[in-house]
Amino acid sequence: MSVEPDEIQSANRQIARAAGTVMAAFILSNLIGLIRGILILRGFGTGAEMEAFNTANRLAETLFNLVAGGALASAFVPTFTGFLAKKETAHAWHLASAIANLVLIILTIVSALSAVFAPQIVQYLLAPGFVDEPAKFNLTVQLLRVILPSVVIFGLSGLMMGILNANQVFLYPALAPSMYSIGIIFGVLVLSPGMGIFGLAWGTVLGAALHLLVQVPSLIRLKATYKPILGLEDPAVREVGKLMLPRLVGAGIVQLNFWVNTNLASRQPEGSLTAITTAFTLMMMPQALIAQAIAIASLPTFSAQVALGRLDEMRSSLASTLRAVLLLSMPSSIGLILLREPIIRLLYQGGRFGDRSTELVAWALLWYAAGLVGHCVVEIISRAFYALHDTKTPVIVGVFAMSLNIGFSLLFTTMFQHAGLMPHGGLALANSLATGIEMAILLVIMRKRLNGLQGLFILDAVWKGAAACAAMTIILVIWLGWSASKSVWLVTLVGLLLGVGIYGVILIILKTKEVGIVWKAITRRLLHRAA
Known part of the structure; x- marks a missing residue:
């Protein structure tokens, strides 16, 4: 089917306008996130309390990403958008209601079980290195139980973001991360003086609630209809589950890498775990501005193009999107590598964050920043597969790449130690190398799938x-x-x-x-x- 140039340009402009809206909101979110990070690190440094909080927060982030984060969005948005593109609005809201109820039930059960078995999770899975430090171990368990309610809240909020994005509503979902940061800032400034690190934990829960609430008015304006159903007999619900299952496996492998990093870093010198967490967050700031903003904006357009059988139009849109991402991510990677130390000193140094903390974070950021281009391209190319209702291919490739990541993590940390280098840098290098391999494989496969990617x-x-x-x-x-x-x-x-x-x-x-x-x-x- 041939596609008129005007149709291609219209789709590209739609992506560009939406990406611009999301990017502007992400700039605000990153600025507020920077303030959040500055306040947290200057208040708690890279010591034992911060190590305990980062470890406890790892489980909450894992559950969110597995069930209601990227896994759900990648399966739900294409199916939901397909109904909207075909003007089947009633069926679309029926699907949304069923998925919302299932997410609520599943996350509530999983969070409750995680609270009960929190000591075992910390001891055997997350941070076995903390067992020799009872105070840090017990603090991690307590913080984990405080943070867990945020998982359920984030689950519903993540689904709401998908619904709004599918309806080409991007501003308020993109502002949601800012509200999350504001909740945490409130925890640091207002709650922590009296509650210590627990103030930060309760601020995280408050931030999750704000993340949800800021999107509610937009959902109301869409005249969304809700039904107390599970819809297990609905083919569309089953389609979302079918698409989500392989994505869950892929997301699980990605999260497993974070758990391995947390596990290994808990055995390394104090500050290593907070260093890789902070450095990864810094690397993800430009990644969010560049790739996530464009990916969020492009998925509904890609999905609509596929639903209407316009693969030629999708190929052109994808090529233009990849060009934009590459032109933005390449200088960002170089800039982070070269300016990493002055950036960290400017942002974080002060209070309990001293020269040693700067050295630890800068070393990890050096190796993480080298993988920024790979992270950005993978974010886009994965969305193209999801739009094609193919969640298996990115998962299979992701499982392979992230399995390499685990092996690389063990190898590089050992190599760094033998070379007299700080071992946590090996964890960051492993992530960058594995992501680069994942990017290359996905591009080759997509090129074959679309009969070309306008490579020149x-x-x-x-x-x-x-x-x-x-x-x-x-x-x-x-x-x-x-x-x-x-x-x-x-x-x-x-x-x-x-x-x-x-x-x-x-x-x-x-x-x-x-x-x-x-x-x-x-x-x-x-x-x-x-x-």
């Missing part, structure tokens, strides 16, 4: 981005050498401005298509406002 079009962006990154690297290395004794504010801010400026100028010189599109969009909006 994508490679054009790669070489132009690489040339701009090379120029940016030279300038930043010179700047860092010259400014070594200057204020950390000056080093960081000027470094960021130089990096963005040089990269942008080179892309303009190379006549990169996306620069022209952005410029036209800006001028069009300015002229519209002036009129």
Whole structure:
């Protein structure tokens, strides 16, 4: 089926507009998240209390991601969007009601069992290294039980995000992470002075509630209908379950890697666990702005294209999306690697976060940042598979890649120790290498699935981005050498401005298509406002 150029451009503009909305909200979320991280780390540092909290929070994050995070969204959104595209609204809300009830029941049961068996989970699965430190072990168990209610709340909130995104409503779901951070900030500033680390835990629960509540008005405006049903006999509900099962396996393997990292880091010098957690969070900030924003915006469009049989249009949209992601993620990776230490000092150093903490986090960020491009591309290409109602392929590839990650983690930590290097860096390197392999395999398979990916079009962006990154690297290395004794504010801010400026100028010189599109969009909006 041939597709008119206007239809392709319309779909691409739809993705771009939605991605712009999500990205703007994500910028706000990241800024608030930065404030949250600064307050937490300056208040608690990288010591025993923070190690206990990060370990306890790992289980809650795992349950959320397994049942109601990416696994549910990847299975629910394509099916729900298919009904909307075919104007079968009543069936769409019937499906949403059934999935919401199932999520509520499943997560409540799992959370209750996790609370009962919390000591065993910490001792045998999460942090066996804490057993020799009874105070830290008991604190981890107590914090885990406080945080667990957030899993149920996040489950319903995650489903709500999928419903709103499928209806092309992106702003308030994208603002939800900001509300989560605000809840945690309240916990740190208001609750922690009297409750210590438990104030942070209760702030996490409050943040989850705010994450849900900020989306409710948008859902009401959609005139959503709810029914107290399970719908197990509904083919659509079974389709979501069928699509979700392999994604659950894949998400489980990903989470297993985090558990392995937590397990190994609990046996390493104190601060290692908090260091990899903080560094990974820093790496995920640009990943959220770049890949998650675009992925969230593109999945409903990809799904609608597939539902209407427009695979040629989807191929073009996917190629354009990958170009944009590559052009944004490549300089972000280089910038994080080169500016990692001044960024960490500027953001976190102070209070109980000293030079040693900066050294630990910067070492992990070096190796995590090397995998940023892989993380971003995997986020996009996986959404393309989900839109095709294929959750098996990304899962199979993910299981293979993340199995490698576990092996790499054991190998690299040992190698780093023998080389006299901090071993937690090996955990970050393992993640980056495994993700890069996953990216390469998924791209090859998708290219075959769609009979091409407009490879030359994508490679054009790669070489132009690489040339701009090379120029940016030279300038930043010179700047860092010259400014070594200057204020950390000056080093960081000027470094960021130089990096963005040089990269942008080179892309303009190379006549990169996306620069022209952005410029036209800006001028069009300015002229519209002036009129």
